Amino acid sequence: AQTVTQSQPEMSVQEAETVTLSCTYDTSESNYYLFWYKQPPSRQMILVIRQEAYKQQNATENRFSVNFQKAAKSFSLKISDSQLGDTAMYFCAFMKHGGKSTFGDGTTLTVKP
Amino acid sequence: GAGVSQTPSNKVTEKGKYVELRCDPISGHTALYWYRQSLGQGPEFLIYFQGTGAADDSGLPNDRFFAVRPEGSVSTLKIQRTERGDSAVYLCASSLRGRGGRNNEQFFGPGTRLTVL
Numbered sequence: 001a002q003t004v005t006q007s008q009p010e011m012s013v014q015e016a017e018t019v020t021l022s023c024t025y026d027t028s029e030s031n032y033y034l035f036w037y038k039q040p041p042s043r044q045m046i047l048v049i050r051q052e053a054y055k056q057q058n059a060t061e062n063r064f065s066v067n068f069q070k071a072a073k074s075f076s077l078k079i080s081d082s083q084l085g086d087t088a089m090y091f092c093a094f095m096k097h098g099g100k101s102t103f104g105d106g107t108t109l110t111v112k113p
Numbered sequence: 114g115a116g117v118s119q120t121p122s123n124k125v126t127e128k129g130k131y132v133e134l135r136c137d138p139i140s141g142h143t144a145l146y147w148y149r150q151s152l153g154q155g156p157e158f159l160i161y162f163q164g165t166g167a168a169d170d171s172g173l174p175n176d177r178f179f180a181v182r183p184e185g186s187v188s189t190l191k192i193q194r195t196e197r198g199d200s201a202v203y204l205c206a207s208s209l210r211g212r213g214g215r216n217n218e219q220f221f222g223p224g225t226r227l228t229v230l
């Protein structure tokens with residue numbers, strides 16, 4: 001079975017600063033996908049960024065980037081130039097090739113003006 | 114509708130009653146997922162459909178939970194003899210394809226908040 005651990009229940013960052021959210025996972029699968037999702041207080045989950053495990057290059061999406069360390073089973077999210085709208089709960093998720101997903105318990109991020 | 118929709122948005126029921134929760138995926142999405150999210154936790158996988166068939170139902174907690182997707186589009190999650198511990202937000206997601214590749218991004222609905230009194 002897969003497990004996903006987010007060790008930071010809460011974090012805060014000043015507007016325009018950079019913050020990194022941690023995620024580690026455990027799996028025996030060799031082919032899988034990793035995701036970061038954002039869930040604002042309105043509760044609709046939105047994909048932030050995805051990473052295919054077979055790709056060595058770290059994924060980037062505008063202000064969002066990941067540090068994927070496959071051997072260490074680590075998948076952290078870096079948010080640059082933080083904005084007030086980034087305030088939300090962030091979930092790290094693992095998807096095995098067959099489609100089943102496992103989510104961490106989330107990190108609540110607060111961006112302060 | 115461009116997104117995943119779920120009805121009802123809120124459901125209050127009494128212990129022991131039967132409930133049905135509905136999910137309308139994005140048109141053309143072959144994969145559909147159900148999750149349960151308790152307060153302060155991440156979504157917990159329940160079941161995954163590829164087309165009409167349940168490709169993985171290993172997350173269903175017991176035989177009181179059942180889900181169908183008869184025509185490969187709309188899905189219904191059915192809970193019999195509800196218990197207070199079933200109270201949670203039930204999330205549905207769909208993706209163009211369920212397996213590997215670029216098309217496995219999941220699009221989530223707003224959820225149904227189930228309260229069992």
